Amino acid sequence: MTLPIGFAAVSGSARPLHVVDRMRNTGWRDALPEAARRWVELQGFDATPATAIVVPGDDGTPAMALLAVGDALDPFAYAHGPQLLPVADWAPAHDLPDAERDALLLGWGLGSYRFSRYRKPLREAARLQAELPDEVRDLLAACIRVRDLVNTPTQHMGPDELERTVCEIAEAHGARIHVVSGEDLIDANFPAIHAVGRASHRAPRLIRLDWGDAAHPHVAIVGKGVCFDTGGLNIKAGEGMRNMKKDMGGAAHAIALAELLMARRVPLRITLIVPAVENAIGPDALRPGEVIATRSGLHVEIDNTDAEGRLILGDALVHAAEDAPALLLDFATLTGAARIALGPDLPALYANDEAHAAQLLDAAAQVRDPLWRMPLWRPYWRYLSSGIADFANSGPSRMAGSITAALYLERFVPEAQPWLHMDTYAWNDADRPGRPAGGEAQGLRAVYAMLRAFAQVGR
Numbered sequence: 434m435t436l437p438i439g440f441a442a443v444s445g446s447a448r449p450l451h452v453v454d455r456m457r458n459t460g461w462r463d464a465l466p467e468a469a470r471r472w473v474e475l476q477g478f479d480a481t482p483a484t485a486i487v488v489p490g491d492d493g494t495p496a497m498a499l500l501a502v503g504d505a506l507d508p509f510a511y512a513h514g515p516q517l518l519p520v521a522d523w524a525p526a527h528d529l530p531d532a533e534r535d536a537l538l539l540g541w542g543l544g545s546y547r548f549s550r551y552r553k554p555l556r557e558a559a560r561l562q563a564e565l566p567d568e569v570r571d572l573l574a575a576c577i578r579v580r581d582l583v584n585t586p587t588q589h590m591g592p593d594e595l596e597r598t599v600c601e602i603a604e605a606h607g608a609r610i611h612v613v614s615g616e617d618l619i620d621a622n623f624p625a626i627h628a629v630g631r632a633s634h635r636a637p638r639l640i641r642l643d644w645g646d647a648a649h650p651h652v653a654i655v656g657k658g659v660c661f662d663t664g665g666l667n668i669k670a671g672e673g674m675r676n677m678k679k680d681m682g683g684a685a686h687a688i689a690l691a692e693l694l695m696a697r698r699v700p701l702r703i704t705l706i707v708p709a710v711e712n713a714i715g716p717d718a719l720r721p722g723e724v725i726a727t728r729s730g731l732h733v734e735i736d737n738t739d740a741e742g743r744l745i746l747g748d749a750l751v752h753a754a755e756d757a758p759a760l761l762l763d764f765a766t767l768t769g770a771a772r773i774a775l776g777p778d779l780p781a782l783y784a785n786d787e788a789h790a791a792q793l794l795d796a797a798a799q800v801r802d803p804l805w806r807m808p809l810w811r812p813y814w815r816y817l818s819s820g821i822a823d824f825a826n827s828g829p830s831r832m833a834g835s836i837t838a839a840l841y842l843e844r845f846v847p848e849a850q851p852w853l854h855m856d857t858y859a860w861n862d863a864d865r866p867g868r869p870a871g872g873e874a875q876g877l878r879a880v881y882a883m884l885r886a887f888a889q890v891g892r
Contacts (some may be wrong), residue, residue, distance in 0.1 A: 437573055438513050439545025441560040449497045450514075450561070452537065454505055454716075461499075471775075482510065483866055485517045489515030497526070504554025507801040509523035511537045512544030512867020515558035524562040535569050536801075542573040544867040568697065572881070575693040582685035583859055583872025587661040587678045589689050591635045595658055595681065599640050599688060599707065606644060606695040614638035615762055622754070623708075624726040625733070625744045625773060629709030632665070632718035637710040639749065644695055646696035650760075652701050652884060653753035656677040656687025657665040657742045657765035658709035660847035665712050665719055666873035673769075679872060680742070682859025683765035684709065686877055690764075693881055700888045706753050708745035712738070723821045728752060733823035742767050743838055744826055747845040754850050760789060760887065761846065762853040762880065771856040773819075774807075780857035780876045781807045783802055783839040789883075796886065797879035804855065804876050807836060830890050855880075 436442065453461040461480060462470050469488045478486040482503035490496030498518050501508040527624075529537060539559070546559035565573075582590060582598070596612055603610040615636040618627035623639050630637025659680040663669060669677070684707045686715045691705040720724070723735045725744070729753040733744065742765055753761050771781040782804040784790035790806060794876075795805045813833045817840070819825040826841065841855055846852045857875045 436565070437542050437545070437577075437680065439542055439558040439560060440565060441561065441562045443524070443562045443564060444622040447465035447522040447562040448495055448717065449526035450523040451497060451499045451526045452511070452533075453480045453501050454506075455501070455505070455507070456503070462538050467760040473499065480740060482724040483513045485514060487519060495521060498523060504793070504801065505533045506536050506586065506883045507518050507866045508536045508540035508543060511799075515541055515545040516556070516866070518617050519561040520557045521560055522541070522562050526540075535566065538563055538565055539573055539868060542566045543576060546577060546580060547869060548581065548871055550581075550585065560672045563753070572697045573877060573879060574696075575689040577883070578689040578692060579682070579685045579859070582688065583679045583682050587711070590681070591660045591711060592630070592658070592677065594627055594639050595660060595684060595707065596638060596710045598638050598716055598832060599642055599705070599781035602688065602692045602695075603642050603644075603654045606692070607747070608642050608644035610729035611641045611643075612638055623748045624728065625748045626710060626868050628719055629712055629744050630740045632715035633711035635660075635711050635739075636654070637708070639752070640703040640705075640709055641705040642691060647698070647702055648704045649700045650888060651704070651755065651756065651758040652707065653704040653761045654687045654691055654886075655706045655746065655749045655753050655761070655763035656680065656684035657746055657763070657767065658684035658707045659742055660709060660711050661743070662739070662741065663714050663739060665714060666738045667721060667739045667818050669739060676860065679860050680766050681709070681856060682872065683742075683763065684768070685859065685872070686764035686855075686874065688859065689874065690877055690880060693877075694884065697885070699885055701884065704753060704756065704758065706749050708749045710741075710745055715760055727845070731824070731844065732822040734819040734825040735827040736827040740827040740838070743841045746842055750842060751846040754845075754847050757850070760851050760853070763842070764855045764857060764876070766859050767856045768835045768838045770838070770856055771807075772882045774835060777858045777860065777862060778875070781805060782876075783807055783809055783856070784852065785809065785846065786851040786853075789853055791886070792849045793853060793879060793883045796882035799874070800878045800882045801878060802879040804879055807839070809839060809843060810836055811840065813837050814879055817841060
């Protein structure tokens with residue numbers, strides 16, 4: 434089996450890598466050979482997290498390295514290693530507890546990642562010689578799947594390519610696939626998806642994958658698949674449009690999560706639903722003031738064509754809930770307001786079910802993949818009022834933008850249906866250790882950990 438970038442087969446020829454943590458072990462210097470200890474003191478290395486040092490041997494080549502970490506259970510605590518250390522083979526100098534070992538391996542893989550479809554990385558990653566547990570390998574592959582899908586420019590990742598990706602995953606895991614596209618969306622009663630995507634030369638579509646045993650708990654996973662968002666006739670400014678290839682980041686998360694659950698053979702019945710569109714400008718584009726139908730039978734006035742993600746998600750959520758799954762969840766790069774409130778690293782979590790919300794937040798804390806609970810504050814529904822339709826997709830007020838978007842989605846979820854909604858950025862604005870600029874998986878590991886536990890207690 435091919436090893437991921439940043440890893441090498443165990444051969445016994447690797448240089449020792451010492452993981453040091455000054456918070457938990459103040460005596461790490463004393464464990465070093467005397468010459469190495471003098472070198473470390475001379476360099477002023479004090480094991481500050483996210484730093485590393487190479488200790489040379491008598492011949493001037495690296496003899497060992499020290500990798501300083503903070504939270505030993507956080508994969509990103511180790512992710513600086515592959516880019517800071519010299520390109521060579523390294524191996525942990527000491528056995529680590531399983532949880533710390535897995536964090537090291539996952540973090541090393543995340544730190545080794547560079548999007549290389551169009552150019553080679555500026556430098557190779559240092560390699561780690563280690564046996565990769567299957568679950569760590571699959572988790573790493575899922576995170577890389579999200580990054581690759583989001584990083585790929587729109588001309589190579591439109592609705593067609595998104596559909597092809599899901600079809601390839603379905604074939605690999607024996608899942609069933611069903612796609613409704615173009616004008617067939619109207620006949621199949623997905624009018625909002627059609628309305629948003631009708632102006633593009635690339636047909637909008639609803640992609641559905643089904644996998645698993647009907648006897649297992651049913652989980653429906655929905656992902657916003659706006660492959661590019663111009664803002665429509667409410668066109669975005671250039672700065673706001675620059676990175677809109679990432680507006681299918683919700684779909685990337687949903688696809689990667691479904692693939693991960695299938696790869697791990699988690700005992701769930703999975704339905705993956707991706708509404709895939711391009712929000713383009715053309716003669717048939719949505720216009721502000723129009724009223725569109727939805728799968729639920731409710732009519733929506735278009736206040737702003739740049740609030741299109743919630744329109745396609747509404748149809749998708751209604752469709753997902755028709756099977757009454759035990760849990761319905763969605764990922765979406767839905768609002769800039771969530772980023773203003775919580776910043777780029779912290780996805781907003783909305784939930785209509787306290788037990789599932791608590792389980793997800795607990796899993797997020799355990800795997801160091803943070804989410805932040807936000808309120809479904811229903812009095813703010815007034816911001817979406819319409820004088821001619823059931824409600825509008827947006828409104829004149831800029832108050833509580835992330836909350837009102839979540840409230841909009843909630844109108845398409847049956848009251849008794851447990852539902853979790855993640856409003857995620859799916860992006861790193863600048864390079865940081867383990868987080869290169871570009872697409873990012875946020876909340877994926879947390880949801881996977883929760884669903885893995887859910888599959889056991891829900892049987």
